[in-house]
Amino acid sequence: KEKRGPGRKARKQRGAEVELARFLPPEPESGRKKLSSHGRRRAAKRRLGAGGGPAARRPLGGGGRGGGEGEREPTGQTARGRSGFSDSNSKWLAPAKAKKTQPKGNHVELSSDGEVEEGWEMEEEEDGSSEEEMVDDYGASSSEEEELLPIEKAALKQKPDREGLSEDDSEEEEEEEEEEAEEASKQKMGQKEEEGPDLQLNLDIDEQFKLPTSEEIEKEDILFISEPPDLHVIHQRIQGNMEVLQDFGAKREEGRSRQEYLALLRRDMAAYYSYSDFLLTKLMDIFPLPELVNFLEANEVPRPVTIRTNTLKTRRRDLAQALINRGVNLDPLGKWSKTGLVIYDSTVPIGATPEYLAGHYMLQGASSLLPVMALAPQENEHILDMCCAPGGKTSYIAQLMKNTGMILANDSSAERLRSVVGNLHRLGVTNAVVSNCDGRQFPKVLGGFDRVLLDAPCSGTGVISKDPAVKTNKDEKDILRCAHLQKELILSAIDSVNAASETGGYIVYCTCSIMVEENEWVVDYALKKRNVRLVPTGLDFGKEGFTRFKDRRFHPSLKCTRRFYPHTHNMDGFFIAKFKKFSNAIPQAQKDEEPAVEVAAPSTVPDTIVTEPPPKKKKLEASKADKEQKLPQPALKKKHSLQAQRRPLKA
Numbered sequence: 001k002e003k004r005g006p007g008r009k010a011r012k013q014r015g016a017e018v019e020l021a022r023f024l025p026p027e028p029e030s031g032r033k034k035l036s037s038h039g040r041r042r043a044a045k046r047r048l049g050a051g052g053g054p055a056a057r058r059p060l061g062g063g064g065r066g067g068g069e070g071e072r073e074p075t076g077q078t079a080r081g082r083s084g085f086s087d088s089n090s091k092w093l094a095p096a097k098a099k100k101t102q103p104k105g106n107h108v109e110l111s112s113d114g115e116v117e118e119g120w121e122m123e124e125e126e127d128g129s130s131e132e133e134m135v136d137d138y139g140a141s142s143s144e145e146e147e148l149l150p151i152e153k154a155a156l157k158q159k160p161d162r163e164g165l166s167e168d169d170s171e172e173e174e175e176e177e178e179e180e181a182e183e184a185s186k187q188k189m190g191q192k193e194e195e196g197p198d199l200q201l202n203l204d205i206d207e208q209f210k211l212p213t214s215e216e217i218e219k220e221d222i223l224f225i226s227e228p229p230d231l232h233v234i235h236q237r238i239q240g241n242m243e244v245l246q247d248f249g250a251k252r253e254e255g256r257s258r259q260e261y262l263a264l265l266r267r268d269m270a271a272y273y274s275y276s277d278f279l280l281t282k283l284m285d286i287f288p289l290p291e292l293v294n295f296l297e298a299n300e301v302p303r304p305v306t307i308r309t310n311t312l313k314t315r316r317r318d319l320a321q322a323l324i325n326r327g328v329n330l331d332p333l334g335k336w337s338k339t340g341l342v343i344y345d346s347t348v349p350i351g352a353t354p355e356y357l358a359g360h361y362m363l364q365g366a367s368s369l370l371p372v373m374a375l376a377p378q379e380n381e382h383i384l385d386m387c388c389a390p391g392g393k394t395s396y397i398a399q400l401m402k403n404t405g406m407i408l409a410n411d412s413s414a415e416r417l418r419s420v421v422g423n424l425h426r427l428g429v430t431n432a433v434v435s436n437c438d439g440r441q442f443p444k445v446l447g448g449f450d451r452v453l454l455d456a457p458c459s460g461t462g463v464i465s466k467d468p469a470v471k472t473n474k475d476e477k478d479i480l481r482c483a484h485l486q487k488e489l490i491l492s493a494i495d496s497v498n499a500a501s502e503t504g505g506y507i508v509y510c511t512c513s514i515m516v517e518e519n520e521w522v523v524d525y526a527l528k529k530r531n532v533r534l535v536p537t538g539l540d541f542g543k544e545g546f547t548r549f550k551d552r553r554f555h556p557s558l559k560c561t562r563r564f565y566p567h568t569h570n571m572d573g574f575f576i577a578k579f580k581k582f583s584n585a586i587p588q589a590q591k592d593e594e595p596a597v598e599v600a601a602p603s604t605v606p607d608t609i610v611t612e613p614p615p616k617k618k619k620l621e622a623s624k625a626d627k628e629q630k631l632p633q634p635a636l637k638k639k640h641s642l643q644a645q646r647r648p649l650k651a
Contacts, residue, residue, distance in 0.1 A: 036156060210253060234272045241265045242289055265289075269296065275471045279461070282479075282515060285550060291567070298567035299464040305343040305350065306333055307361045308369060308392070311399050312428050314360045316341065322355055336540060337369055339399075359426040364392040367462075367564055367574040371453060371510040372396040374537040374578050378503050379404045381450040386439045386493055389416035391423035393453060398429040407432040408446065412439060440488045443495040450504030454493040456486045456522075458513035462573020465566065483517045487525050494530045499581040507532070507579040512572055514563065516549045519575040523561060524554045531583035534560045537576055541569065545577070 035043065148156070244251040245261055252261070262284070270280050273296045287295055309316040316332075316339055323330060327347035333340030341361075343350055350356065351363055377383050377397050388394045388409040397407055409424070411417050414436050424432050437445055439454075459482050460470050490509055499505050509526075511518050523545075526532060534557040545561030547554050561577040 229271050231272060234268050238265065238268050238272060238293075241268070242293070245289055273300070273471070274468075276474070278475050279471065282461075286514065286516065294567040295565060298565075298570075302465050303365065303566065303570065303572060306364065306366045307341050307343065307350065308364045308396060309339040309341065309361050310359055310395070310427050311339060312403060313358070314355075319355060319360050322360075323353070326353060333366060337366075337373075340366060340369060342366075357426070359428050362392055362395060362423065362427060364396075366571040367512070368392055369396065370539060370542075370562075370564070370574065371455060371508050371576055372400065374510075374539060374576050375451055375453050375506065375508045376538060377401050377405075377451055381405045381504055382408075382448070384408045384410065384442075384446075384449040384452045384493075384496055386410055386442065386452060386454045386489065386496075387412075387456060388434075389413060389420050391420035393455060394420065394432060395423060395427045395429050397453070398424075398427075398431055401431065403429065403431045405431055408435060408449070409433065410435045410437055410439060410442065412437070440492050442492050447496045448498045449496050450498065450501045450506075452493045452497050452507045454489055454507065454509050456489050456509065456511050456518075458482050458486070458511040458518050459515060460512060462512045462514050462564075462566075462575075464573075466572070479515055479517050482513075483522060486511070486518055486522045490522055490526045491529060494526060494532055494579065494581060495586075497581050499531075499584045505581045506535075507581065508537075508576065509579070510574065510576045512574055514565070514573045514575065516546060516552075519563075519577075520546050520549065520554050520558055520561070521552070523558060523577045526579065527555050527557075529587070530581070531585060531587070532579040532581050533557065535578050535580045536560050537562050537578045539576070542576070543568070545575070 241261055241264060245258070245265070248258055248261075252258075266277065266280050266284060269275065269292075270277055273280075275283075275296075283292055283295065309319050320330060320332075320341060323341075323346075328350070329344040329346065330341050331344070333342050355361060356363075372393050375383075375397070377400050379401050381401065382405060383397055383401075385394045385397065385407060389411045391409065394407060394409045401407070407429075409420055409432050411420065417434055417436055421434055424434070435445075459474050459479055460467055461474070464470050490507075493507050493509070497505055497507055509523065513519065523534070527534070534555075537560065539562055542562035542564050545554075545558045545563055547556055547558050558577075561575065564571055564574040564576075566573055
């Protein structure tokens with residue numbers, strides 16, 4: 001049979017032992033030699049077999065090696081089941097091959113020059129327990145020590161040093177190790193005891209929050225210019241400040257006002273969340289302090305991706321199954337929506353699947369579904385979407401109308417209308433007409449609609465998670481400019497509706513802003529300027545609109561409006577109001593006035609008609625401008641002449 005494993009010459013090769021000897025620690029100088037495990041075994045065999053010769057130690061067999069069984073005790077590998085010879089273990093009676101024998105006592109110590117293997121072989125041949133007795137069927141040695149690598153042999157060389165230690169020495173070493181472990185544990189305890197007072201001081205500081213002085217604030221401002229602020233310190237200060245403000249009477253410092261705490265809180269929040277001071281002041285007026293933190297934290301997290309099923313082409317169940325087969329993890333949006341799906345994760349791009357390209361769904365935010373649900377369009381109606389881009393709400397209206405009636409999709413931006421046309425074609429909408437007009441002039445272009453949806457342009461303070469630039473690039477002028485435009489658009493939308501419609505006469509006004517100036521203020525303005533009233537939106541959730549805000553008082557029916565926030569509803573900030581027009585007549589007092597006249601007027605006066613003198617009305621009429629400007633001039637001249645005559649009399 002073919003032999004396995006390395007041959008004898010390979011096992012006898014030297015080289016590694018010599019190199020390893022350079023790196024191994026020197027041997028301890030002692031009077032007695034350190035024996036390896038094999039050396040000790042061979043010594044034990046020699047002691048046990050000292051009474052008899054080699055023939056006494058050899059097993060029975062041929063070769064003229066004697067026929068007596070040895071009386072020695074089996075040890076190590078030579079004792080593998082040799083309690084006695086029988087037919088069952090007769091394989092151990094196989095004679096060993098003849099070898100050259102060395103004289104007894106020629107024992108070689110394990111060294112680094114490679115003589116160890118030769119010494120082992122000579123001694124084993126002499127003792128009769130060589131590796132040749134343990135040869136298996138394939139000729140490979142069963143001795144593990146013969147096949148050790150050089151580095152393993154070097155490890156065996158160090159092992160006797162450790163075994164040669166006495167019990168007292170080992171006990172001393174264990175005691176030393178225990179003492180070292182105790183010292184290390186004492187050092188750790190000492191460090192904890194040193195840290196303990198600091199931790200306690202931090203707790204005391206948190207419990208007793210103190211306002212920084214003006215000098216400390218100035219130093220921080222100087223440091224902020226050169227280095228970024230320490231957000232961890234600012235966050236701790238925000239928490240401590242809020243705890244004081246929630247129980248201001250018990251935890252405030254003596255001599256400090258609430259305004260000082262609020263000013264510090266506003267400054268820290270602006271630095272921590274990267275908001276402008278103006279916007280943060282507005283948000284602090286809208287939300288209570290605990291809710292304000294939740295709102296700011298929610299704006300740092302993106303809203304979940306949602307899609308709307310296009311029921312003109314498919315069903316939600318079939319669409320969900322098709323997307324699941326493509327590796328999309330989704331769920332129904334909620335009980336309030338029959339078409340929405342929320343996407344958690346996907347292995348394919350949601351905006352490039354075959355289903356998307358075929359028009360089976362539309363990528364649309366959850367808050368964008370609510371205005372159309374509040375509008376509740378009916379089949380065969382004429383509906384105006386005054387600001388329609390990019391077409392999500394328009395296609396949803398067509399879906400609810402089942403492609404009947406007529407939808408006029410209008411937008412003032414020709415660039416944005418391209419996306420509207422593309423989406424309407426992809427989704428299979430056939431009852432829409434796209435127009436590019438200014439919404440403020442729309443009643444003059446076309447009117448008589450059953451329902452109007454006005455998604456007015458706004459400051460975008462409800463979609464900060466999508467556009468973080470809103471945190472810093474909005475100021476008071478931007479808010480008032482948007483509010484002025486929204487007031488003009490809402491009057492145009494109301495004028496475009498036919499109050500005598502059998503099924504309609506409704507206007508839905510919505511914005512993606514949470515500012516009161518763009519929402520409740522505009523709605524209250526429309527209630528005063530036109531013959532409309534607020535009706536319930538039909539949405540079961542959402543917070544009620546404000547009926548009072550700071551020094552302003554709005555109409556009580558503003559409770560019918562709905563507000564949606566990121567931290568409470570997990571959707572973009574949104575405001576929705578639904579009007580019912582009950583008369584096409586325009587109140588006489590506001591018939592010919594421009595909306596810009598009353599942009600900044602407070603909403604404290606109830607719905608009353610204020611009559612003005614005819615000369616003042618004629619000043620604002622464009623068709624009779626020349627006549628009206630000439631009428632008050634004589635009166636002004638008389639007034640100035642009377643004042644000129646009185647002055648010398650008084651002197």
